[in-house]
Each structure stands twice: as C-alpha cells, then as structure tokens.
Amino acid sequence: MRLLVVEDELTLREQLSESLTQQGYxxxxxxxxREGLYYGTETDYDLAVIDIGLPHLNGIELIKxxxxxxxxxxxxxxxxxxxxxxxxxxxxxxxxxxxxxxFHHEELHAxxxxxxxxxxxxxxxxxxxxxxxxxTAAKTVNLQGLELELTSFEYKTLExxxxxxxxxxxKTQLTEHLYDQDFDRDSNVIEVFVGRLRKKLDxxxxxxxxxxxxxxxxRFTLTADNGAD
Amino acid sequence: MKSLxxxxxxxxxxxxxxxxxxxxxxxxxxxxxxxxxxxxERLQTQIYLLLGAAEMEGETLTMPPTLSEPLYDxxxxxxxxVILDHRYREVWRSASARLLPAExxxxxxxDPRGGExxxxxxxxxxxxxxxxxxxxxxxxxxxESDSGGEYxxxxxxxxxxxxxxxxxxxxxxxxxxxxxTVAAILLLVQLFxxxxxxxxxxRLAADLHKIEEGETQxxxxxxxxxxxxxxxxxxxxxxxxxxxxxxYRNSLGDLAHSLKTPLAAxxxxxxxxxxxxxxxxxxxxxxxxxxxxTRMNQIVSHQLQRAIVRNHGSKQQQxxxxxxxxxxxxxxxxxxxxxxxxFSLQLxxxxxFYGDERDLMEVLGNLLENAFKYGEHAVALTGLIDNQxxxxxxxxxxxxxxxxxxQEILQRGARADTAQPGQxxxxxxxxxxxxxxxxxxxxxxxxxxxxxFRVSFPL
Numbered sequence: 001m002r003l004l005v006v007e008d009e010l011t012l013r014e015q016l017s018e019s020l021t022q023q024g025y026x027x028x029x030x031x032x033x034r035e036g037l038y039y040g041t042e043t044d045y046d047l048a049v050i051d052i053g054l055p056h057l058n059g060i061e062l063i064k065x066x067x068x069x070x071x072x073x074x075x076x077x078x079x080x081x082x083x084x085x086x087x088x089x090x091x092x093x094x095x096x097x098x099x100x101x102x103f104h105h106e107e108l109h110a111x112x113x114x115x116x117x118x119x120x121x122x123x124x125x126x127x128x129x130x131x132x133x134x135x136t137a138a139k140t141v142n143l144q145g146l147e148l149e150l151t152s153f154e155y156k157t158l159e160x161x162x163x164x165x166x167x168x169x170x171k172t173q174l175t176e177h178l179y180d181q182d183f184d185r186d187s188n189v190i191e192v193f194v195g196r197l198r199k200k201l202d203x204x205x206x207x208x209x210x211x212x213x214x215x216x217x218x219r220f221t222l223t224a225d226n227g228a229d
Numbered sequence: 230m231k232s233l234x235x236x237x238x239x240x241x242x243x244x245x246x247x248x249x250x251x252x253x254x255x256x257x258x259x260x261x262x263x264x265x266x267x268x269x270e271r272l273q274t275q276i277y278l279l280l281g282a283a284e285m286e287g288e289t290l291t292m293p294p295t296l297s298e299p300l301y302d303x304x305x306x307x308x309x310x311v312i313l314d315h316r317y318r319e320v321w322r323s324a325s326a327r328l329l330p331a332e333x334x335x336x337x338x339x340d341p342r343g344g345e346x347x348x349x350x351x352x353x354x355x356x357x358x359x360x361x362x363x364x365x366x367x368x369x370x371x372x373e374s375d376s377g378g379e380y381x382x383x384x385x386x387x388x389x390x391x392x393x394x395x396x397x398x399x400x401x402x403x404x405x406x407x408x409x410t411v412a413a414i415l416l417l418v419q420l421f422x423x424x425x426x427x428x429x430x431x432r433l434a435a436d437l438h439k440i441e442e443g444e445t446q447x448x449x450x451x452x453x454x455x456x457x458x459x460x461x462x463x464x465x466x467x468x469x470x471x472x473x474x475x476x477y478r479n480s481l482g483d484l485a486h487s488l489k490t491p492l493a494a495x496x497x498x499x500x501x502x503x504x505x506x507x508x509x510x511x512x513x514x515x516x517x518x519x520x521x522x523t524r525m526n527q528i529v530s531h532q533l534q535r536a537i538v539r540n541h542g543s544k545q546q547q548x549x550x551x552x553x554x555x556x557x558x559x560x561x562x563x564x565x566x567x568x569x570x571x572f573s574l575q576l577x578x579x580x581x582f583y584g585d586e587r588d589l590m591e592v593l594g595n596l597l598e599n600a601f602k603y604g605e606h607a608v609a610l611t612g613l614i615d616n617q618x619x620x621x622x623x624x625x626x627x628x629x630x631x632x633x634x635x636q637e638i639l640q641r642g643a644r645a646d647t648a649q650p651g652q653x654x655x656x657x658x659x660x661x662x663x664x665x666x667x668x669x670x671x672x673x674x675x676x677x678x679x680x681x682f683r684v685s686f687p688l
Binding site: 082083084085087088091092096097098102104114118 | 519522526530556557559560563564566567587590591593594595
C-alpha cells in the first residue's frame with residue numbers, strides 16, 4: 001500500500017514516515033499544501049494523512065481540491081487544536097477520519113488499517129478466501145490453518161492484490177502501490193515476487209489464486225467468504 | 230461621504246435652492262399681480278377721464294380735440310383710447326391710436342356686459358409693441374340723449390407693458406440679489422452651527438487617542454446623549470478586552486508554571502543514573518515519557534480553554550441546535566461507519582442555543598463522540614426547552630458508566646475507561662465550557678441501556 005503524508009513539522013513528518021514504513025507501507029512525504037496537492041493528484045495513493053495547519057494551502061483546502069480532482073482515496077486529518085469545528089469541516093471537505101495531536105502511533109495504524117479495509121469493502125481485518133486467510137491487522141497469512149512464511153514484500157503484494165480482488169492490476173500500477181517514489185523501479189522484480197508468491201500460496205497448483213492476464217497484468221481470482229461488497 | 234459636515238452641507242446646498250427658489254417664485258408672482266392691479270386702477274381712472282370728456286351729440290358721442298392726458302395726443306405713445314357704439318363700430322379713437330390698424334378686434338378681446346368693466350392682458354393682431362401683450366380696460370356704458378333715447382357706447386383703453394415690464398425687471402433683479410445673499414449667509418451660518426454641533430465628536434476622538442496612548446483606560450467625561458450611547462458601549466468593550474487580556478496573562482503564567490513539573494520529571498528521567506540496559510528500564514522510561522506527554526497535553530488544553538472565554542454576557546445570536554447536531558452526526562457516522570450506529574434526533578421546533586456556535590459544537594461533539602465510541606448500535610439526542618433551561622440529552626446503548634464512577638468522570642482529566650485509545654480531555658473541556666455558561670452536566674443510566682449525559686443551559 002502506498003501512502004501520502006502531508007505534515008509541515010519536520011520531526012513529526014519524519015517520525016510518521018518512519019513508523020509507517022516500518023509497518024510495511026510505501027510512504028511519500030510532502031511538507032506543505034502545494035506539494036501535497038501535487039503528489040496527491042499525480043499518484044493514486046491508497047490513503048493520505050493530512051495535517052490541517054499547512055503553509056501555502058491549508059489542509060482543508062487541499063482535501064477539497066483532491067476530491068474535486070477525482071482523488072477518492074481515504075484521508076485521515078491531523079489536528080493540533082482538536083476543536084470540533086475543525087474536525088467537522090475536515091470531514092465535510094472529504095476526509096474520512098481524524099486524529100488529535102499528540103497521538104499514539106498505534107492509534108494511527110489502527111485507524112489507517114480500518115480505513116484501508118473499509119475502502120476495499122472488508123468489514124473486518126480478517127479476509128477469508130476459502131482455504132486462504134489474510135489477517136491485515138496481524139499481517140499474517142494462513143493456508144488451510146497453517147501460517148505461511150512470506151517476506152514483507154511478498155505480503156505487501158498479496159495484500160494489495162487481495163484488496164483489489166477481481167480487478168486486473170497492471171504491473172505499473174502494482175509497482176506504484178508497493179514502492180515509494182525514491183525507489184529505483186524495475187518491473188521484472190514484480191514478476192519474481194508474484195512467481196514466488198504463487199509457489200507459496202499454491203504449492204500443488206490447484207488454487208490458482210493469482211491469474212496473469214496477458215498484456216494487462218495480474219488478478220486475484222479468489223472471492224471473499226464474508227460477502228465483502 | 231467622508232465627513233458629516235460635508236454630508237450636511239451637501240443636503241443644505243441641495244435644499245436651499247429649492248426653498249429659496251420657491252420663495253422667490255411666489256414673491257415674484259405676488260408682485261406681478263400687485264403691479265397689474267395698480268395698472269388696472271390707473272386705467273379705470275383713464276376711463277373716467279374719457280367718460281368725463283365725452284359729450285352726447287344727437288345720437289353719437291363727440292370727444293374734444295385734445296384731452297388732459299397728453300399721452301392720448303402723442304402718436305404711438307403706448308396709451309390708446311377707443312370708443313365703439315352698440316354695434317361695435319368705431320366712433321372715436323385717440324390721436325395716439327391713429328397709426329393702429331383700422332380693424333382692432335376689441336370685441337373678441339373683451340366684451341363686458343352692460344354697466345360692467347373688464348380688465349385683461351391681450352394680444353391684438355397688428356399691434357406688436359416689443360413682443361409684449363397689452364393691458365386692456367373695457368367699460369360698457371349707457372347714455373341718454375337729450376331726446377330721451379338710450380344709446381350704448383363701449384369705452385376701451387389700451388396700455389402697452391413697457392413700463393410695467395421695466396418695473397418687474399428691477400424688482401426681480403433686487404429680489405434674486407437679496408435671496409442669493411441670504412442663501413450664502415445661511416450656508417455660512419450652517420457651517421458654523423455644524424462645527425459647533427459636532428465638536429463633541431472631536432472630543433471623543435481626542436479621548437480615544439488618549440486611550441490608545443495608554444494615558445487612560447476608559448472614556449470618562451460627559452458627552453451629548455446621542456454620543457453617550459456609543460461611549461458607554463465602547464467602555465464596555467474596552468473593559469471586556471482588558472479582562473480578556475488579564476485572563477490571557479494569567480493563563481500563560483499558570484501554563485508555564487504547570488508545565489514545569491512534567492518537564493522536570495522528564496529531565497529527571499534523563500539524569501537518572503544509568504541502570505542496566507534491561508528492557509524493563511526502557512519500558513519504564515517509555516511509560517514515563519508517555520505519561521508526562523499526556524499530562525502536558527491536558528494542561529495545555531485546559532489552559533487554552535480557560536483563556537478563551539467567549540462572550541456570553543450580552544445578547545447573543547441564536548444558534549440552531551438541529552443544524553449543529555446534524556453536522557456532527559454526519560461527521561461521526563462517517564468516522565464510525567464500521568459500527569453502523571443508528572442515530573436518532575428529536576428536537577423541538579425551533580431549538581435555539583444562545584451562545585457561540587463553536588462552544589455548542591465542542592460540547593455536543595465531545596458527548597456525541599463518546600456515545601458513538603462506546604455505543605453498540607444506537608445513539609439518541611433529544612432536546613427539551615422549558616421557561617428556564619435548554620436541556621440536551623445524549624444517550625447510547627453501550628456499557629454505560631457505573632454509578633461509582635459517575636461523579637469522577639465529570640472531573641477534569643479523569644477517565645472511567647482507559648482501555649480505549651484517545652484522551653479524556655474532551656469531557657473535561659465540555660465541563661469547562663458548560664460551567665462557563667452557568668449550565669450543568671450530569672450522567673445517569675440511559676433507557677437505551679448505556680450512559681445518558683444530560684446538559685442544561687440556562688436561557
């Protein structure tokens with residue numbers, strides 16, 4: 001998953017990027033509203049964390065403009081004042097949740113997770129696809145009840161594809177969502193990961209969880225058990 | 230309009246000409262009438278003169294060759310006499326009238342009945358004296374001849390208007406000159422009156438300047454009634470600002486003082502002798518930092534709230550509670566969408582809160598958020614208004630607050646449940662705001678099964 005963090009205070013921005021990267025997300029950070037708008041419209045993030053008090057373009061204006069540009073990924077706003085006026089304005093502008101500073105990073109992770117799940121249509125952190133179970137809160141994958149050993153990148157790839165279950169994801173799109181912008185990309189690496197993933201998820205070749213759509217990309221073929229919409 | 234004086238002067242400058250113009254017009258009209266009346270009287274005298282000079286001879290009248298009034302004998306003198314018989318045929322005309330047209334349409338001009346007179350201003354064809362009309366006086370007379378016969382003769386006097394117009398012109402010139410002078414004097418006087426009248430404003434400006442310079446704290450002194458209202462209000466505003474500044478100063482002082490303690494605790498932890506690098510110590514340090522940060526956050530929020538006391542003193546704008554409640558519920562439904570809470574709103578129509586909208590939003594926001602956070606499926610907001618209070622009741626179907634903790638959670642900073650992430654500052658903030666309005670907050674069991682918070686604001 002690729003996230004955007006827009007926060008003008010240096011220390012907080014670095015801490016956020018660090019903690020989110022450790023959780024396994026690809027993070028791009030912007031330091032003011034204008035930069036945030038540029039990044040936010042250029043890339044299709046999975047979620048954005050936006051501080052309300054930003055120079056050049058304040059957080060609420062930024063959210064309004066992102067929504068106007070058709071960017072509908074979930075947004076969590078950070079507010080220092082904590083006044084309800086700000087929270088309500090932010091939510092009315094298009095944000096989906098808020099956090100008052102100072103906050104515990106665990107709380108941010110939990111809310112972030114909930115929003116990502118919700119936007120993929122999953123009500124609970126556990127996604128069950130027949131014999132395959134993905135727990136996005138614990139970041140574990142079980143096959144027939146036995147836990148699988150996946151590298152963090154393999155897990156990220158699987159989680160993203162599962163969230164977009166049924167949709168065909170191009171290699172470029174996959175790369176964009178798994179790496180932050182500083183990473184030197186090489187789309188062949190993706191093929192390697194998908195290949196390894198397939199071997200681990202489907203050792204006897206019966207499940208076929210990930211299909212290759214010729215010339216278009218990959219698709220997670222399994223459907224969720226709990227009737228996710 | 231930039232100045233009161235110029236505003237008033239402009240109004241006068243527009244009105245004065247209208248007034249004086251109307252005055253001048255009517256004076257002129259009156260004078261014309263009076264002049265004309267004078268002319269009529271003189272012409273009447275002329276008629277008598279002619280009547281006196283005329284003599285009945287047989288069936289007709291004769292006039293002497295010259296008359297006592299020399300103008301009748303001067304050609305085109307401007308005074309003409311004509312006598313017509315009962316059939317409007319000319320019997321005599323004065324020597325002055327010799328060059329006038331043979332046919333004078335006198336009958337059409339004026340034709341009084343027997344024994345009567347007529348006076349008019351007319352234009353006769355063929356007679357144009359300086360483009361002006363003529364004065365005409367006519368008298369219808371009955372004469373008795375020696376033989377006893379009755380004969381009707383009509384006497385006409387014509388007078389040109391040259392002298393009359395000249396008089397008018399002189400009069401008018403003088404009239405407008407005088408009116409113009411009066412207008413100028415009036416404007417000047419008005420200017421002085423206004424300067425004098427508006428002097429209190431100048432004094433007000435000077436006094437305000439003194440306040441600005443810090444020489445005085447408020448506007449003292451007597452002002453005219455109209456200005457006094459402004460000064461009274463201004464003094465109230467100044468006093469409120471002064472009190473607010475005091476409050477800020479105090480809060481900053483308290484804030485600095487209160488923060489010293491947690492800051493000292495943090496520094497103390499750094500200065501502690503290096504114990505073993507066991508995970509136990511680093512966890513303890515971690516916990517200490519977290520606790521002190523929480524405490525500092527509470528202190529900052531508390532002082533911030535105390536410092537910004539909004540204006541509840543004077544009559545406030547009424548805030549519609551329903552609107553605020555709807556905005557909040559929409560926002561909370563979005564944030565807690567996963568819980569699928571059913572929110573119900575029941576308020577009287579209309580339901581107004583007298584105070585700052587932000588304050589209402591803080592109180593309701595915090596209480597509703599708690600309800601959404603702890604509630605299972607349902608949150609309800611009801612409102613009641615009686616003659617004394619506006620009461621808002623927020624209930625949920627969550628675990629509720631045990632009676633033993635009900636008092637405690639309304640105290641500052643205390644939390645009944647520390648398992649949920651987030652701070653307990655919200656409720657403390659609500660308490661602070663509510664007491665600022667002189668209201669009350671209580672917590673009981675809700676009919677829905679969970680906690681019920683009851684906020685009352687006095688009206």
